[in-house]
Structures are given as structure tokens and as C-alpha cells.
Amino acid sequence: MKATFKVTFVMQKGKIxxxxxxxxxxxxxxxxxxxxxxxxxxxxxxxxxxxAGRTDGRxxxxxxxxxxxxxxxxxAQRHYYDLQATGETITALKIKNKICSTEExxxxxxxxxxxxxxxxxxxxxxxxxxxxEALIRYKICKNRVQEFIHDELGVKDLPLDxxxxxxxxxxxxxxxSTYKIGNNTAIHFMHKFSTVYKMAWDNGWVSGNPFHLxxxxxxxxERAYLSIDxxxxxxxxxxxxxxxxxxxxxxxxxxxxxxxYIDVKTxxxxxxxxxxxxxxxxxxxxxKTEVPVHVPLLEIPLRLIEKYxxxxxxxxxxxxxxxxxxxxxxxxxxxxxxxxxxxTFHVARHTFATTITLDHGVPIESVSKMLGHTNVQTxxxxxxxxxxxxxxxxxxxxxxxxxxxxxxKFPDSEYRAKKDAQRSKELKKFAFENGVLVVxx
Numbered sequence: 001m002k003a004t005f006k007v008t009f010v011m012q013k014g015k016i017x018x019x020x021x022x023x024x025x026x027x028x029x030x031x032x033x034x035x036x037x038x039x040x041x042x043x044x045x046x047x048x049x050x051x052a053g054r055t056d057g058r059x060x061x062x063x064x065x066x067x068x069x070x071x072x073x074x075x076a077q078r079h080y081y082d083l084q085a086t087g088e089t090i091t092a093l094k095i096k097n098k099i100c101s102t103e104e105x106x107x108x109x110x111x112x113x114x115x116x117x118x119x120x121x122x123x124x125x126x127x128x129x130x131x132x133e134a135l136i137r138y139k140i141c142k143n144r145v146q147e148f149i150h151d152e153l154g155v156k157d158l159p160l161d162x163x164x165x166x167x168x169x170x171x172x173x174x175x176x177s178t179y180k181i182g183n184n185t186a187i188h189f190m191h192k193f194s195t196v197y198k199m200a201w202d203n204g205w206v207s208g209n210p211f212h213l214x215x216x217x218x219x220x221x222e223r224a225y226l227s228i229d230x231x232x233x234x235x236x237x238x239x240x241x242x243x244x245x246x247x248x249x250x251x252x253x254x255x256x257x258x259x260x261y262i263d264v265k266t267x268x269x270x271x272x273x274x275x276x277x278x279x280x281x282x283x284x285x286x287x288k289t290e291v292p293v294h295v296p297l298l299e300i301p302l303r304l305i306e307k308y309x310x311x312x313x314x315x316x317x318x319x320x321x322x323x324x325x326x327x328x329x330x331x332x333x334x335x336x337x338x339x340x341x342x343x344t345f346h347v348a349r350h351t352f353a354t355t356i357t358l359d360h361g362v363p364i365e366s367v368s369k370m371l372g373h374t375n376v377q378t379x380x381x382x383x384x385x386x387x388x389x390x391x392x393x394x395x396x397x398x399x400x401x402x403x404x405x406x407x408x409k410f411p412d413s414e415y416r417a418k419k420d421a422q423r424s425k426e427l428k429k430f431a432f433e434n435g436v437l438v439v440x441x
Contacts, residue, residue, distance in 0.1 A: 008029070022042060024038075024039045026039050031090075035092035079098040110149065111146060115142075141193055161206065227355060233337045233338065239336070249307065252348075259282070259348075268316055282297065295370045364379055
């Protein structure tokens with residue numbers, strides 16, 4: 001198939017320099033995949049034509065910028081046609097590397113590819129300050145792949161060309177059987193492996209991508225959350241152990257704020273901001289994504305903050321245990337509180353989304369913002385509308401709709417009387433069988 005190819009230029013509005021100009025970046029698109037690089041040019045925002053991808057050319061300097069952009073475009077097209085003529089795999093990254101003269105030695109082995117990917121990803125994490133959890137998962141994935149290659153193939157490393165769909169199927173099965181993990185967890189490892197392999201594909205170090213042949217489907221799972229009754233049970237439980245009491249309090253704080261483990265662990269007094277309305281808010285960014293999070297504090301989390309003021313170390317709001325210890329302690333707490341659910345720290349986030357907010361009528365758009373999601377669809381994965389919320393909504397609807405029944409032409413009164421008697425009989429039977437007291441109307 002012929003590759004689709006396009007070169008465009010974009011002005012970065014959010015990175016205006018001290019001289020009032022914004023940098024211009026080049027964007028190469030091949031088959032929907034993009035690669036970006038700096039053109040080393042900048043322009044006054046008002047002089048940029050975003051549709052044309054050029055400056056307005058008002059000054060001699062701007063005309064010179066347009067000439068440089070045209071040269072970059074011509075160079076990209078030349079490299080594209082050269083690759084097409086040789087029959088090589090054409091990628092946006094490969095064309096970018098040719099323009100920037102940064103072509104690297106071809107990586108040929110699986111472990112070498114992992115090492116290179118992890119090294120570059122670590123540099124991104126260090127410069128941006130987020131993505132540490134993902135970096136850890138890539139390292140775990142590397143260890144799993146290396147262990148699989150050793151156990152199943154009896155070698156320390158494997159040429160990239162030897163990775164086939166059949167081998168990937170074997171890795172999926174080995175991962176599940178060896179580590180006793182579920183389908184969804186195994187698929188997460190496959191996705192991480194696929195992302196690493198894409199580096200080789202983008203750079204043209206391999207001739208094909210066997211991951212494109214895989215058909216993996218995640219199982220639908222019900223995300224656990226606590227009901228109001230379970231929250232009250234946990235809050236009112238007296239623990240003889242100080243560690244369990246502290247763990248309970250921090251978990252409840254997250255149930256009423258939606259913070260994740262890493263976000264409450266790094267929460268500082270600087271993140272507690274008094275807004276003009278007098279209410280105290282959490283104003284922070286998600287450690288995972290750097291997305292802003294603004295959450296007004298309810299009375300329960302306010303009291304928990306006050307409780308742990310004497311135990312503060314530096315400006316950290318809470319003394320938080322390690323993630324592994326936290327999840328171990330939560331299982332103890334669940335057993336002591338007679339809660340028959342697999343409780344992990346992330347359940348607090350689900351509880352905030354479902355029981356605390358959506359179940360009490362908070363619009364999903366507001367919940368999405370407080371959770372630090374960039375779109376509402378992500379919030380819908382965490383939260384589900386409970387029967388209690390549906391019943392409440394329908395009761396309000398009933399008050400508005402039911403009075404309209406008198407305006408409709410229903411069957412005659414004798415027929416309605418028979419149907420009412422039948423419904424009454426069915427209700428009494430249901431009450432008798434289920435031990436429900438029915439109050440006569």
C-alpha cells in the first residue's frame with residue numbers, strides 16, 4: 001500500500017518567549033503517525049497564518065522564515081521519495097531523523113531495544129517530573145520478557161526479527177500461567193511490550209510489526225467501591241492498632257477527595273488553598289499526568305487534616321505508608337469491618353466517583369474535573385450509577401410526570417379497578433414471600 005504523507009508547520013502558542021515570539025515546529029505525518037521537531041524559527045503570534053502554516057511575510061525576516069520552512073518541506077519530500085524508491089519501511093520518525101541528521105545505529109536485539117527505550121523514557125520522566133509509575137511498569141515488562149526468553153527459548157537475548165505472532169501468543173500464555181495473573185493484567189504487559197517494539201518499527205529496524213496481528217480483548221470488570229453504610233462502618237470502627245487507624249483515616253480522606261495513592265502521599269500544605277468563598281480547596285496536579293486537580297474539601301476530610309497536624313513531617317499533610325503496606329493493611333481493615341470486598345487503595349477513588357459524588361447528584365463533568373481526567377469518558381470507567389441514584393432520579397421524575405396521567409385517555413373505570421385489584425394482590429404476595437411490611441393505601 002502507498003503511504004500517506006504530509007508535512008505541516010505549527011506555532012506553539014503556549015511557549016511564547018521573552019521577546020514575544022512563539023517557536024515554530026515541523027510536523028511530519030506518515031500513515032497517521034506523527035513526528036515533531038523544532039525548525040529553530042519563531043514568529044510573533046499575530047503574524048502567523050495557521051491555515052497556511054506560514055508567516056504572513058510582512059517583513060524580510062518573516063519571508064526568510066517562510067523560505068526555511070519551504071526548504072524543510074522539500075527535504076522531507078525528498079527523503080520520503082528516496083525511502084519509497086528503495087522499498088524501505090517509511091515512518092515519520094525515520095524522515096525526521098534524516099532531516100535532523102540523527103539516524104542511529106540500528107538496534108537488532110530485544111533486550112537492547114528495551115534498554116534503549118527505558119533509558120530515553122527515564123530522561124523524559126526526569127525532565128517532566130511525571131510518568132514514574134509507567135517507567136516502573138516498563139522495567140517490570142522488560143524483566144518478564146527476559147525471563148520468558150530464558151525459560152522458553154534457553155537464550156539470554158532474542159533478535160527482533162525472531163519476534164512473531166506465535167511467539168507473542170506464547171509470551172501471553174506463559175505470563176498468565178507463570179505469574180497466575182488474569183487476562184487484563186497480561187494484556188497490559190502485551191501493550192507495554194508493543195509500545196517498546198514500536199520504537200524499532202518507527203526507526204525501520206524491523207520489516208514488520210507482529211503486534212498488529214494480535215487480537216486481545218480485555219474482560220469487562222466491575223470496579224469495587226464502598227457504599228455509604230460500609231464507609232460509616234469503617235469510620236466508626238475503633239482499632240487497637242495505631243497503624244490500622246492511620247491507614248483507615250488516610251483511605252477515608254481519599255474516599256472523600258478522589259486523590260490517588262501517590263497524590264495523597266505527596267500532598268503538602270502548599271496544596272491546601274483558601275478560596276475567596278472561604279472554603280478550603282485541594283489545588284494540585286496529578287502526579288501521573290500533570291493534569292490540574294481542584295477539589296473543595298468536605299467536612300470529613302477537613303477534620304482528618306486537623307487530626308494529623310501534630311504528626312506532620314515537614315509540609316506533608318499525612319504520614320502515608322508504602323503502597324504495598326497500605327494495601328495489606330486495607331485488607332485487614334476490611335475484614336475487621338465485615339466488608340466482603342477486595343479493598344485496595346484505588347477503591348477510594350472509585351468510591352469518590354460513585355458513592356460520594358455521582359450517587360448524590362454531582363454532575364459527571366464536575367466529577368471528571370475533580371478526578372483530574374481530561375475527558376468524561378475516562379470518568380465513566382471509574383463510576384457507575386447505583387440503584388439508589390436511579391431510584392432518587394426516578395422519584396423526582398415521578399413527581400413531575402405522574403400528575404399528567406389524568407390528561408390521558410385510559411381504559412374505563414371498571415377495567416382499571418380490576419387491574420388495580422390484580423396489582424394489589426401481586427404486591428401482597430410479594431410482601432408475604434419476602435417478609436416486607438406493606439402499609440395499606
